[in-house]
Amino acid sequence: MATNQQRREAAKRKLDRQQARRMDRSKRRKKVAAITAAVVVVVVVAAVITLSVLSSGSKNPPPANSAAPTSSSAAPPPPSAVNIPTQVAPPLKRPTAFPATVNCAYPADGQPAKPATPPPGANVSAQGTVPATVATSAGQIGLTLDRALAPCTVNSFVSLARQGYFDNTSCHRLTTSPGLQVLQCGDPTGTGSGGPGYKFNDETYPQLSYGRGYLAMANAGPNTNGSQFFMIYGDASALTPDYTVFGYIDPGGLQVLDKVARAGDDGSMDPSPGGGKPNMKVTITKVS
Incomplete structure (x- = not known):
C-alpha cells in the first residue's frame, strides 16, 4: 500500500x-x-508579381514626358484651339499720299542669306497694284501688292521674287496668341536672322493699325527692312505702327493660313519673340 x-x-x-x-x-x-x-x-507576393508582369504588357498610354514615336506617315497634329477672327480688315489708305514716283535707297547691310541684287531705286512708281502668287507646300496664297501704300517695299519684294530669292525657303515662325497671329517668312536660312544683304526705310505712318488679311514687313528696328515679311491671318492688335504694310492676302490664301495656324507651332521661340516653327511645315516653292 x-x-x-x-x-x-x-x-x-x-x-x-x-x-x-x-x-x-x-x-x-x-x-x-x-x-x-x-x-x-x-x-x-507571388500574386502581386504575376499581376505586375501581366499589366506591363498592356497598351497603357505613355507618360506625359515620354517621347512620341515618329513616322513619315504619321497623322498631322490635332487642330489647335486658336481663336481666329473671321472679319477681314478694310483696305488701308495713307493720310498723305506719295507723289506719282519716289526715289528709294537700298544700302548694303551685311552678308546676304542668298545671292540677291538690290533693285533700281530711281523713279519708282507709287501708283497701282501688283498681283502676286506665293506657291507653298501648304497651298497657294494670293497677294495684292499696293504701291500707293509702300512703293519702295513693293519694288524690293517684286525684285526679290523675280530673282528667285524666296524660292525653296521655309516660313520659320508662326504665332497664334491673341494680339499677334501671323506667319513670318522670307529668310532663306530659316532662323529669323537672314536678309538680302541690303536694307531700306520704313513706309509707315502713326495712324497705321493691323488686321486680318494684311501683308507687312518684319524688321530689326527702325529702317531695317530686308526680305522678311509676315502675313496676318488673325488678330494683330499688339503691334505698334512700326511695320510697313505693303499689300493684302486673298480669301483663298487666308484659308491656307488658317489651316497652318490651327496646326499650331512648336513653341521654340517662346517666350521671346514668341511662337515657333509651324507644326505644318510651310515651304515657299515659288513667288510669281
Missing part, C-alpha cells in the same frame, strides 16, 4: 507530464501558425 509521500510524488509526476504535453502542444501551434503566415505572404 502506497504511503502518502509516494502518492504526493506520483501526483507531482503526473502534473509535470501534463504541463510538458501542454507546452509541446503550444509550441506546435505556434510553429504551424508561423508556417501558415509565411505561406500566405509568399502567395500574396
Whole structure:
C-alpha cells in the first residue's frame, strides 16, 4: 500500500507530464501558425508579381514626358484651339499720299542669306497694284501688292521674287496668341536672322493699325527692312505702327493660313519673340 509521500510524488509526476504535453502542444501551434503566415505572404507576393508582369504588357498610354514615336506617315497634329477672327480688315489708305514716283535707297547691310541684287531705286512708281502668287507646300496664297501704300517695299519684294530669292525657303515662325497671329517668312536660312544683304526705310505712318488679311514687313528696328515679311491671318492688335504694310492676302490664301495656324507651332521661340516653327511645315516653292 502506497504511503502518502509516494502518492504526493506520483501526483507531482503526473502534473509535470501534463504541463510538458501542454507546452509541446503550444509550441506546435505556434510553429504551424508561423508556417501558415509565411505561406500566405509568399502567395500574396507571388500574386502581386504575376499581376505586375501581366499589366506591363498592356497598351497603357505613355507618360506625359515620354517621347512620341515618329513616322513619315504619321497623322498631322490635332487642330489647335486658336481663336481666329473671321472679319477681314478694310483696305488701308495713307493720310498723305506719295507723289506719282519716289526715289528709294537700298544700302548694303551685311552678308546676304542668298545671292540677291538690290533693285533700281530711281523713279519708282507709287501708283497701282501688283498681283502676286506665293506657291507653298501648304497651298497657294494670293497677294495684292499696293504701291500707293509702300512703293519702295513693293519694288524690293517684286525684285526679290523675280530673282528667285524666296524660292525653296521655309516660313520659320508662326504665332497664334491673341494680339499677334501671323506667319513670318522670307529668310532663306530659316532662323529669323537672314536678309538680302541690303536694307531700306520704313513706309509707315502713326495712324497705321493691323488686321486680318494684311501683308507687312518684319524688321530689326527702325529702317531695317530686308526680305522678311509676315502675313496676318488673325488678330494683330499688339503691334505698334512700326511695320510697313505693303499689300493684302486673298480669301483663298487666308484659308491656307488658317489651316497652318490651327496646326499650331512648336513653341521654340517662346517666350521671346514668341511662337515657333509651324507644326505644318510651310515651304515657299515659288513667288510669281
